[in-house]
Amino acid sequence: MGLREQVNTALKQAMKEKDTARLATLRLINAAIKDQDIARRGADGDTDLTDADIMAILGKMTKQRQESVRAYEEGGRLDLAEREQREIEIIAEYLPRPLDxxxxxxxxxxxxxxxxxxxxxxxxxxxxxxxxxxxxxxxxxxxxxxxxxxxx
Incomplete structure (x- = not known):
């Protein structure tokens, strides 16, 4: 099962379990993937995203959230930093284990x-x-x- 299917399956499961935080993050992932699909469709006609493309999207999303966590912590907004950290953890489930x-x-x-x-x-x-x-x-x-x- 590819990453796209894993995200869609997890999205459906989160809906059933009424896990709103997880659901919101999975919807963001889905939206980012669809945005890339649309961008590709206009560029060269090849709309099939590979798992490597999706991992790159997820890596970018993780990096953005890490920067947000730093900014929120510096600004004293620990509640928002914690929310971003939870999103990082959910996104990380779909990324391979980082190398030491x-x-x-x-x-x-x-x-x-x-x-x-x-x-x-x-x-x-x-x-x-x-x-x-x-x-x-x-x-x-x-x-x-x-x-x-x-x-x-």
Whole structure:
């Protein structure tokens, strides 16, 4: 079962259980997926989103909510920060387990070896390979400097 079907099944279950917080988050996920469908339809005619595309959407949604949590905490709005944190937890159910530090390092080393990268000019190839295989499993903002360090 693909991610889209998992989200739709969970949405129906949340409706049955009258879990309003979960239902609202799942509807947001569905809306984001449909927005991407519509954007794709206008762009190139290929409207089929893959699970990797949906994971990228979910990763983006998670990142937005993490930024919101920080902003709400800085502003003293802990109630809103907690709500955003609950949304992050619900979204995370559909993302693969994040890699730990050693797994990230091993993935970087493997990508460097697989692409035959030797200099900083090959960074794009490495990042492309990592995004292809590990979308939703690592923070690419943290990975970029590590790749640069290894290629320097």
């Amino acid at each position: 530090e050693s797994e990230v390092d091993a993935a970087i080393d493997k990508a460097i070896k697989d692409t035959g990268a030797t200099s900083i000019r090959d960074m794009g190839k490495i990042m492309g390979r990592l995004k292809e295989k590990y979308t939703g499993q690592m923070d690419f903002g943290m990975v970029g400097p590590k790749v640069k360090e290894r290629l320097a």
